[in-house]
Amino acid sequence: MLVPRITTLLNRFLNTKQLKQIHGLILIHGVNHLESLVIRHLITSPSDYSQTIAHYIQLILSHSKQPDVLSTTSAIRYFCNNGGFQQAFNQYVQLQRSGFLPSTFTVASVLKACGRLGDENGGIMVHGQVYSYGFCGDVYVETALVGFYTKLGDMMNAKKVFDEMSDRNVVSWNSMIDGYLRSGDLSMAERVFSGMPEKDVVSWNSMVSGYSRTGDMEKALRLFREMPERNRSSWNAMISGYVECGKIDLARNFYNSMPERNTISCITMIGGYSKCGDVESACELFLEMAQPFLKRRIAYNAVIITSEKCKNQR
Structure with missing residues (x-):
């Protein structure tokens, strides 16, 4: 029982x-x-x-x-999805020692972990195992390999894996764009972006951010206007780009037009005003950002004071 x-x-x-x-x-x-x-x-x-x-x-x-393979592989994915990249890799090594065969999802997870850790030797070892396990051609594994090499800045091997893929998903395309942008090759990022059969908001945001970081706000604005879908990252990329170019008024126009702002938007604008010496505008935005917290604090204080008065009257 x-x-x-x-x-x-x-x-x-x-x-x-x-x-x-x-x-x-x-x-x-x-x-x-x-x-x-x-x-x-x-x-x-x-x-x-x-x-x-x-x-x-x-x-x-x-x-x-x-030990069973399901528990181990589930743990690897759990660690990886929650930022425990070293734990994920350690557990994968233990899985190998136990003689269990990993799944394609497990291999994809550990490649992601190696990329985030910058563990070149570990990732290359797993890449070798991909062939021995017969996982070549699996879209998740190949996408993870592209992501691994782009995280290392090894665009030659990333492109090799990408070119050999028979089935590419949007994540693999976005990894290539991100890799080229981080390595400073904007022209190759443009070529990949132009060749994408289907773009998502991440693809568009990557290119807008890429143009913004290089100070080409004309191209960033053109692409921003063409976007079929925008999120806060799209707006923040434009704000950040104009701030870095010293065009604080244009940055403020985008800030004011945002459908929904977040802390990053506000902090970027505060930093921009501080950089150009407009302390008054910086303080105004800071108070605007802090107001909800201050309101809550005032409300809590009012409740505490009221409770204390009630106690004293008893």
């Missing part, structure tokens, strides 16, 4: 302390195959990702007497 009871408990919402208590029961009674349910609970928990949880998952996997 113990296994069904533990399984039922693990399907409920549990905090970390309760989960560790149940894990203790699993170890004491030797029902180690249920550890995979503990990992699944941790991975699917609505609570925020933390190093404590990541470390706990690693401990379970490294000490498990009955």
Whole structure:
């Protein structure tokens, strides 16, 4: 009866302390195959990702007497999706040592981790395994390879993988654009952008930002006006570009026209005003940004004062 009871408990919402208590029961009674349910609970928990949880998952996997490929691969994707890139790579190495065959999604995740870590040797090792596992031709793996090489700034190998792809998705195209822009090759980024069969808002934003960073606001504005869809990043790229060019009035026009501003928009404008010595406008925007917080603080203070008065009257 113990296994069904533990399984039922693990399907409920549990905090970390309760989960560790149940894990203790699993170890004491030797029902180690249920550890995979503990990992699944941790991975699917609505609570925020933390190093404590990541470390706990690693401990379970490294000490498990009955490791399984599903738990390990799920953990790798979980680490990678939450910024735990070193944990993802370490777990992938452990997966190799256990003799398990990774899935295409696992390989794609670990390539992303290597790119973010700047781990050239690790990524090249995984690239070699792509051939031995027969994953060549998988769009997710090849897209991850393009992303890995562009993150390293190795556009020669990125282009080689990209050119050999039989099926390209928008992510692979965007990775190439981003890679060329970060390496300073605006003309190649333009060629890739022009050749895209289908562009998304990320593609457009990348090129607008690329023109803005080089100070070519005429091309940035032309592209901005052609965009079929815009988001806050689109507007912020234009604001930032005009600020860097010293055209603060044009930046302010875009700021005022934004359908929805965010903190980045405001901070960019404050920095622009500060740079050109317009302290008054900078302070005005700062107060405008801080006003919602100040209003909330005043409201909280009013509630506290009212509560204190009520206590004193009793």
